[in-house]
Amino acid sequence: MLQMRPFRPSFARLGLVLMVALMALYVFSGRQRSLYFSSEAGAAHIFRPNKCLLKYTNVPVYNTTVSSTPIYVSPMSSSMFPLVSRTKDLPPPPARLDNGIRIQKTVKSVADDTEELTNEFAQMEKEQRLQIDKLSQVCSTNVLQNATYAGKGSYKYHRSRAYNVGYCKVPKCGSTFWIRLFTVLDNGINVAKNILEKSRSSLHNMRHSFHSSLLSILQLKSPTILSARNPYSRLHSAYIDKLYLFLMWNYSLNILGIDKTNTTERICPQAVSFEDFLQWILRDASQGKTLNRHWAPIFSLCKPCDVVPISIIRQETFAKDVKFILQYLKVDEDKYEFIMSALQGNRVKTALPSIIATVFNRVKSLVRDNCLNWIYIARRTWSALQIQGFIANEVNFPFEQFKNLTDPSDVVKVSEFIISEIYKHPLSKDESHNQRKMALQAAYSDVSEETIVGIQQLYREDFLLFGYSFVPPNKEDIYSE
Known part of the structure; x- marks a missing residue:
């Protein structure tokens, strides 16, 4: 009787089988297996055309070298992150520090977390995780390497x-609020109280x-809070x-091209329009100049792709985001209550005196x-406070x-006078918000299409990194339909 020999697979056979299996997997899965290619192909896969922006501008605001066809994007469109719900495609969430020890989160990405959230903190944490995941996705492409803005970064950090x-x-x-917040965190409430009455300029100086x-933050791998704001609004x-x-x-002299070097006469400031201001920024940036921190792109101030973010504080959801962090x-209960009361308190009473003092002392x-003259300054301040939603538009300046x-x-007297007038015609939170929105829309209605496209290109990285729409404020209602 013929006896069968037992099958003993050799290492060579096993290796051959494994190789065939991997080749088959490669063929069936396609060349682009993940969103997180660092190549141009990976970038082209993420930044797909957006018909909304195409219809609006008809000019490219983002393009890769993969194709000669311009690619249009809207960070808030579903095509921006088509696979965001696939946990396997997402980079691991950044580790956090707990008492100096680096701890990696073991939970899955919130994008794949279908568990019912039952409390406010869990919901806020989920929203923050999603924002950081989106930031990580954009950082994994070459978007910063192709940035239009080439000015030198001026990195200022708190720790x-x-x-x-x-x-x-x-x-x-x-940023003024954050100075006060970090004062509370490290020095306590009593020290913070002493600086509450100081003007904004003195606080920052x-x-x-x-x-x-930034070097210290990177060396210590400190978990970092990032700030974000829609570039149009900022x-x-x-x-x-x-x-x-x-x-x-x-700056008004520079914007209008007034040369004051060859004259001994006093040159007074000139009024410049919002369009003048934007065109001047675009002109300086195109010449490779470093922009002032107050309007330089955020990515150039923070290097958000190099730090370990634990929270993105958006100006549009500021109070909620601060509460989360x-x-x-x-944070200790007494510090927490002090900070939140300052944040949610009466801004007319707490913020306005500092704003008015800064303006009057500077001029x-x-x-x-x-x-x-002082009346002109007061009227200008009054108008600015209406734009900022402090004073109702219907209330005329009490000349x-x-x-x-x-x-x-x-x-002091001017602050008391303006505040007393505001209290006579108070605005609700919604009314204040709507008034600010209307002022922003009106401002951009007077800006040319060419300038808008320039802003989209110059601040492209901020739009993408922090998930803001490229559609300008005066077109939002049209393109949201």
Whole structure:
């Protein structure tokens, strides 16, 4: 009887079988197996055409070298992250530091988390995780390598020693509030109370114990809070704050091309339009100049792809996002209550005196030189506060009452006067929001299509990294339908 020999697979046979299986897997899965290719092909796979933006601009705002066909994107469109719900395609969530020890989260990405959320913190954490995942996706492409803006970065960071957390300072993203917050975290409530009455300019000029640097943040691998704001909104806020209110009035001469080097006469600031301001920014950027921090792209101020983000604080959801990070850090109850009360308190009473003091102190020399007068400054401030949603548009500037003030340069008296007028015509939270939105839309309605396209290209990386739509404010209602 013939006896069968037992089958003993050799290593060579096993290797051959494994090789055939891998080749078959490669063929059936396709060449682009993941969203996270660092090549141009990977970038082209992510940034697909968006008909909405195509219809609006008809010019490219993002293009890769893979194809000669322009590719149009809207970060908020579903085509931006077509596979975001596939956990296997997502990069691992960044590790966090717990008492100095680096701990990797073991839970799945929130994009694949279908578990019912039952409390506010869990919902906020899910939203933050999703934003950070989107940031990681864009960072994994070559989007920053192809950035239009080539100015030198000016990195300013805070770092709380008490809570081992970093924060990238971004002007026009609540940076004054963050100085006060980090003061509370590291120095306590009593110290924070002492700086509440200081003007914004003095706060930013002070040397604080929590001042740090990007190098320190990277070396310590400190978990970092990033700030974000829609570039359209941030640019308009910078214009109102710095040019409309003459806080940086010297820039108006540069914007209008006025040369003051060959004259001994006093040159007064000139009023510039929002369009003038935007075109000047585009012109300087195209010449390779480094833009002022107040309007430079956020990615150039923070290097968001190099740090370990634990939260993205969006200006549009500021209070909720700050609440999340305080809970995430397990901030002491007394500090938590102090910070949240300052954040949610009466901004008219707490913020306005500081704003008015900053404006009036900055323009004193202009009034002395007869370039401006106090009534004009007060009316300009009143108008700015209407744009910012503090004063109802229907309320006219009380010219006669202001003219009768004993000393129109007295910051305290002027603040009390303006605040008393505001209390006579209070705005609800929704009314204030709608008024700011209307002012923003009106401002961009006067901006040319060419300038809008330039802004889209210059701030492309900020739009993509933080998930903002390229559609300008005055077109939002049209393209949301």
